[in-house]
Amino acid sequence: MDCVVTGGNVKVLAKAINSLSRIGDELYVEPQEEGLALRSVNSSRSAYACFLFAPLFFSRCRLCSVQAVFRSLATLEKTVEKCHIELDEQKNRLTFTLHCKHGLMKTHNLSFQDSESLQAVFDKDSYANVFRCNPRLLVDTVVHFPPSLEEVTVSVSDERMWFRNHVEEDADQSKAMLTELCLASEEFDHFGVKAHNGVTFCLKELRGLLVFAESTGLPISMYFDEPGSPVVLSLTDSVLEGNFVLATLSDDPNHPCTPPPPPPPDDFMNDDIDCYLIAMDTSIAPGPSGAGPPTPPLSDSLCSKPSAAANHRTRPHSEEEEDETADSGRPPNKKFCSLFFGSVLPASSQMTTQPVTSQQVLASDSEEDVQ
Amino acid sequence: MPLSTQSQADDEQYVLVASLDNARNLSNLLKAITFKDHAIFSATPNGLKVTVEESKCLQANAFIQAEIFQEFTIREDSVGFQVNLTVLLDCLSIFGGSTVPGVSTALRMCYRGYGYPLTLFLEEGGVVTVCKINTQEPEEPVDFEFCSTNVTNKVILQSESLKEAFSELDMTSEVLQITMSPSQPYFRLSTFGNSGNAHYDYPKDSDMMELFRCDKTQTNRYKMSLLKPSTKALALSCKVSVRTDSRGFLSLQYLVRNDDGQICFVEYFCCPDEEVEEE
DSSP: OEEEEETHHHHHHHHHHHHHHTTOSEEEEEEETTEEEEEEEOTTSSEEEEEEOSSOOOEEEEHHHHHHHTOOHHHHHHHEEEEEEEEETTTTEEEEEEEEGGGOEEEEEEEEEOOOOOOBOOOGGGOSEEEEEOHHHHHHHHTTSOTTOOEEEEEEOSSEEEEEEOOOTTSOTTTOOOOEEEEEGGGSSEEEOSSOOEEEEEHHHHHHHHHHHHHHTOOEEEEEOSTTSOEEEEEEOSSOEEEEEEOOEEEOTTSOOOOOOOOOOOTTTHHHHHHHHHHHHHTTSOOOSSSSSOOOOOTTSOOSSHHHHHTTTTSOHHHHTOTTOOOTTSOOOEEEOOOOBSSOOTTOTTOOOOOSSSOOOOOOOTTSOOO | OGGGGSOHHHHTTOSEEEEESOTHHHHHHHHTTOSSSEEEEEEETTEEEEEEEETTTEEEEEEEEGGGSSEEEESSSOEEEEEEHHHHHHHHTTTOOOOOTTOOOEEEEEEOSTTSOEEEEEEETTEEEEEEEOOBOOOOOOOOOOOGGGEEEEEEEEHHHHHHHHHHOOTTOSEEEEEEOSSTTSEEEEEEETTEEEEEEEOTTOTTEEEEEEOSOEEEEEEHHHHTTHHHHHHHEEEEEEEEETTOOEEEEEEEEOTTSOEEEEEEEEOOSEEEOOO
C-alpha cells in the first residue's frame, strides 16, 4: 500500500484518527475497492467507527502509535505539507512520512499485525428514523451535559427530538439531576420520524464524532430504530465517508417497563405528552420483527462504562442468556446491545451473528469479503 | 528603590552582592535547570554560574553575566556554595510570581562567605521580605572535558523547529539517537519506541538551520530520561547549538533572552549511552 495525503487533508486524516482513538485502542486499516478504511471498535464492542478514505489493502497497527504521529494537531495543520503512507509487507511495517515546513521531514515506522476484517453489521437505510443536521446543532446540544455523563437518551416525536441524560432506575432519584433539551424539527435539515422511539447510548463516543464533524463542517446524518438497535451517525462528502455505530440500551422485552416520568408539562409539551407516553410504551414491545423468537440481545458484551455496567457486572455470563429470568423486586434490567460483526473475531464465543431486525446478515466467515 | 537604602556598611561583610530589578531574570533561567534539588553556585567577576548535575552523566549550567545584574559586587576571585534550588525558587517567587507587566519582584542576593546562609532581600510594591537559605559545601562539578577543539560536528538551529520535535518525541523510547553527517540525513533525531521507530530529519539547507558544520558522520544515543529536563531550557530559548565531540559527548547550548531582552545561556552536557560508530 502506498498513498499520499496532502494539504488540508492531512488535518482531516489526523482528526479522523483522533476520533477513532476515542472509540478504541487499535486502528484497523483496510484498503478496499472504494478506498482505505480506518476502523476502530471498543473493547466491549458497543461502539464502532469507520472512516472510508482513498486506496488499497489490509492490516492492523497499534493506534497509540498512530496517535503519536498526529498528537500535536495544531502544529500539524500549520507545518505539514504532505503525508505519505506506505506499507512494507516483508518487514510488516507501516510508514508515515510527513513532509513539513522548512524542509523538516518526520518519518514514523510503525509495526503492525495482520488481522481479520472488522465490519459492523448495520443497515442504516432500513431504520425508521432518519435525521440530518449541521454538526453545530449537536455540539451545542451536547455541551449542556456534563463531560462526565455516560449515557444520553434521545427520543423523538413527529416534531421534536429530546436529549436527556440517562439515570439508572436504582439511582437515588432525589439526588439525581435530570437535564433535558428539546430540539424542534425545523432545526434539522431533514427530520424523518416513522417510530416514536427513544434510544440510550454512550455520549463519550458521540463526542469523538462531533469533534471531527465540527472541524470539517460536514452535516451529520443520524439513523436509529428501536432500543437495542444501534444508532448510526454518519457524514459524507466526495472524498470520505464516516460512520459511527453505537450500541443502545435495549429494554428487556419480558419485563414491564416503567416509562420514565414524562417531562414537566409546559406549553410546548402539552400536545405531545400523549404521543410521548405512547412512544415510551411502544419501546418495550418485543423487539425484532420477522426474525422468529426474540434473540436476547448480546447482553454479555456490556458497555464498558461503569454506570451502565454497574447493574450487570455482577451477573455471570450464562445468566445473561436468559432474559426471561425474573429478578423479583429488582427493576427491569437494561442491557446494552453489542453490535454484530460480520467476521469471526477471536475469543468471541458468545457472539452470534443473528440479526436483530430484518437487517442483512453478513457472512461470519472472515474469508468472505464483506461489503 | 527601598533595597538600596540598606546601610552601605553592611555590604562590606558580604563577599558577594548581586541585585536585579526583576527577579524573574534569574528565576526563569533557574527553572530551566531544575531537575535536582541542589545546585552549585559559582560566582566570579564575570558573573554567576549555577550548575545542576545528575549521576555524573548529565550537567546543566545557567550563566548570568555580571552585566545582567543592576549591581554585582564580588570581593574574592571566586565564591562558591551549594543551596537547595527548589527552596531558592520558592523564595524568588514569594510574592506569587504574578506576570502583570510593570510589576516585578526586586532582588538583592547577599553572601557573607563560607558557613553563612545565602540572604535574599525581595521587594515588591513596598513590601520587603528577607529569606535566609542555608548553604552547603559546594561539590566539585564534573568536568566533562568538552572543548571546542575536539568538536567534530556542530549545528545551530532555531529553537522553534526543535521544540516541535521534542514535544512529539516518543517517550516509550529509552534513548534519543542523534545522527549528524555531512551527507543525508544531515541532522536526524531518532526514537525507538514500543510501536516502532521515528525519525526527524533537518536538512542542512533548511531555513531553520543557522549553522551547519559537520565533518564526520556520527551517530550517538543518549538516555531519554537524561535529556528530558533539557526541554525546559529549549522552551525558553530562541536558538540552540548542538555539538558532539570525538567521544560522542553532547553539548546543547541554549540562547535565552530574558524579560529585558538581554542574552543569557544555558548549557547541557550529556554523555552517550553507547558507542555507535556509523549507520
